[in-house]
Amino acid sequence: MAMTMEHQRTNQQKTMRIEGGRELSGTIRLSGAKNAALPMIAAACLGEEPTILDNVPIELRDVQILIRVLREAGAYIALEGSSLACARGDFPRGTVNREASEIRYSLLLLGLAAAHRGELLLPMPGGCKIGDRKYDLHLMGLQRLGARIEETEAGIRVASEGGVGADIEFYLPTTSGTENLMIAAALASGRTTILNANTRPEIMEMAKLMNLMGAKVSCSNRVVQIDGQSRIQGGVRYAIMPGWDEAVTYIVASAMTGGEICIADFSLDFIREDVRHLREIGVDVFEWGGAVYASGKKQKRAFDLFTAPYPGINSDMQPIFAALAFTAAGKSTITDLRFTDRFRYVEELKKFGGSIHAFGNTAIVEGGRPLQGAHATATDLRGGASCVLAALIAEGESIITNVSQIERGYENIAGKLRQLGARIDTP
Template identity: 75%
Template sequence: MITTMTQTKTFAVTGGNVLSGTVKLSGAKNAALPMIAAACLGEEPTILDNVPVELRDVKILIQVLKEAGAEIQVDGTTVSCARGAFPSGSINPIASEIRYSLLLLGLASALKSELLLPMPGGCKIGDRKYDLHLLGLSKLGSAVEETDEGIHIASSGNIGAEIEFYLPTTSGTENIMIAAAIADGETTILNANTRPEIMELAKLLNLMGADVECSNRVVQIKGAKSIKGGIRYSVMPGWDEAVTYIIASTMTGGEICIPDFSLDFIKEDARLLKEIGIDVFEWGGSVYASGKKAKRSFDLFTAPYPGINSDMQPIFAALAFVVDGKSTITDLRFTERFKYIDELKKFGGSVHSFGNTAIVEGGRPLKGAEVKATDLRGGASCILTALVSEGTTVISNVSQIERGYENIVSKLQQLGANIESQQS
């Protein structure tokens, strides 16, 4: 059982090594989490393969669902999920540590249930509203109320509706897809986020017995009376891992191979990497990248898929340290997602932020420092910067990093990085 505890682990990174070799991706966290929740709609067990079960967010979601009555079994990287008696009893307060606990609301809504969910958590990256979740669930007919204790939902059955988001939300789209899968009538989500993880969720739901269609920014769900489940599906590889390791290697002038991966998942990221001067190509079912050429400054604007996801802007900020010239990074989704910049400043490079923009002037010498992982991607950005800094960097609060990167230390070590996990 997972409990909240004080994290004393740190990462020590000594820069200067060239990272080259092959790295095998884990399953994508942000695909696995909604799939696990959706699989709990099924009357019969649905088996998910390639689940990143070592990630804390995944462990917490599984624990919370099991304690709420779902039938879940874990065997290696395979997870079997069924409805069971969900929900029964109160929701474990540890659910407040992860944002994807919000998907329990969609489950309860679909299964004509009632529950009180502790306020959701996740990375502290500015204003992460969940009002669109509550709006959509209310339009489907659920009674939703925020209280001092959390979010209360009660459902006697959903009725299809047209739901328009004022901005594309990934987990909000997924929540409504889960809730509307068992409903009377058809639900249409307009201005939905239809990134690859959501397309994969739709495929899973359809195999389980739902009727979901996804097109560019529109999702249509024809409600079913029940969802049978009883199928087997593999979680997509972690595209965010892929971008991180490509940049980690090529920042150091190395070359990397990522087997069983496709650039289709990161088309816009790959386009920008090529523009910067990094060779990226796909061959024989693997992706290859080389950072041996000179690298150019760039301007990055985050955008909903197929644009570059907001998650990746801290990773590109680290890359900007090793390019020639001044790069700008503008986040059009989470305008306050620049807390990590204060940590990057400690390396001695030229970097500052204002509003929703960061400016990095590359080519300056960097030195190891004591830094803190302010959030998942900000922490990864510190690791990448440390790889090209003189001396040793110590990174604290690494539980944030381990929320989204399975076995990151061993994977970087396989590529040749001088990185160690330490208990302090």
């Protein structure tokens, strides 16, 4: 899975050429959820014996980077198809590869090192540039569990001789911060209680995996409790949940083009608030026979959307709903209550000729106007996906650059959209 520097440069220069105006209809299957796979790969490395994770979205760049970083830091990871076998191996071993700075989930190596009573120097984490993404809650929580933390120009150094359970309260519900402390506390002595935790579906799934491996974790609304164990055996098998974010994106893509879609082997369990908004906007969505169906034949209505911790609309989805607003006559507003500066994509969407403006933590879209093909850049993962959605309904040809950002979270997005009838080339 080694990636040469030339391959990385090519990936960064990759473009997507889209001919708009085609109805998207048909059946697709989802990949495993990126934001479930990444923390579960790290959690599986708590185990002494290999744990097998199935339905891993192995083509995603972030997943590939995390695998390489964990391997180089000493973890045992073996790949077969879309399945990964993960165990501690001799993690942590030395300094982490600089490639870790490209993904935010590399932060979980700090919790993993603390759990295994080791020392690790982690380069400063990266991820999408979507405004203020602090990691102070990660460090505060790890220190409360007894880890020593030092921030230097070289990165973040963690060292631990063994954690001690504690009561930890977050000032806001952080997803990766909750996951990091779950990992760190799994092998600490005593009980750890995380208050105001994020308990979204990916975290519930991670808790199920950890419990199968031999940890003791319980999750309820905004509270996570971990009873530390002396060892985590591992040696189990678990499938990564389907990508709910993918599901919403493809439903919106089909709806924007007036099409009808079937998502096989999926349920509405994790996207009920998204579906409620989609129905209010005019998109028919229902579940039947183990699949989800959606139709965008009806006229779309303008809407007001506010992001919120689960079960509310996730901040990841606000750029997707912003693109959908182009097809709804009237004024729609999208307000992000988590990442208040997550609107860099707005300048790219303007290139398609639509009326969209952002100020503070809100975007305003005047929908119902035709879009024109444009050259746009994927500023981040979801912002890039919103540009693809706009291109699908724009008249003429559009070119999206920096596609590697989109491929961080959507496995084979061009192929899946082509399967629904889109005309897309990736020269």
